[in-house]
Amino acid sequence: MKLFLSLILLGTLSLFGEPNWACSYDKAFEQAEKEHKGVMIMLSRKNCDACWYMENIVFEDDELTERIEKNFVPLYLDVHDDNIHGLTYIGTPTFYFKKSGGRTIKRLDGASNLKEFALSLDEIEKSLKK
Template sequence: MKFAQITFRMLTVLAVASQFNIAAVADDAEAAAATETPSGWSTNFSESLDQAEKSHKLVLADFYTSWCGWCKQLDKTTFADPEFMQYLNEHFIPVKLDAEDHGEGQRTAEKNDVSAYPTGLVFAPNGKVIGRIFGYAPAAQYKAKLVKIAKKGPKYK
């Protein structure tokens, strides 16, 4: 009888543990989908600066983290707006940088004192920050901020 009770308890523990494992796998898949880079965005800051110099554009670096709810909202709304993206691609080289990736994103965030997310930094092609956009903004407001920053930035003819 004791053997049957122990076996039943062990099976119950295994069943509960497997449910947590399934939930963890689902959470991992959801997190991976949420951090996918939107179309048209680079993930390489150095290459983006090179491209900006060749095309006489500025660089918009969007600093995000995988856990940031407002970062995900920015991707779903502002950065998914076709009119906004058309303006962005005409005037900027867009790059998304994970501020906690232990690579270029984290180094660039630390070098430029980025500690809140989302943060957008506008860079001249020489790597100098010429503007900052903090937090979430709908497409029209984000675009207005970019226009204002671009007006005071380097001029190309």
């Protein structure tokens, strides 16, 4: 019974937090065009502590996740395993915020706490609407 309840709780927790990542680069831009949104690309890699922090701490905030999904189609790309479509990075994570047509609005390098990321989104969202 405890195992059953634990599995239900785990399944419920997965409904919240972390963005609903698009399945591919092309699909992300198609969806963004259709929904009149931008694209938020997270360049990441395995065993990246700063990436883990963003995914498991910052993106677990439901309000932030809702805000991201309201304005952007989130796309997660592993710099070693996925085609990163010519995007450059110094380290991971690196975030690209793009308009649906592909123009870069802003690039953010590295991890940031919830408050800093939300403040960056303020500026980026204003640029998205221009």
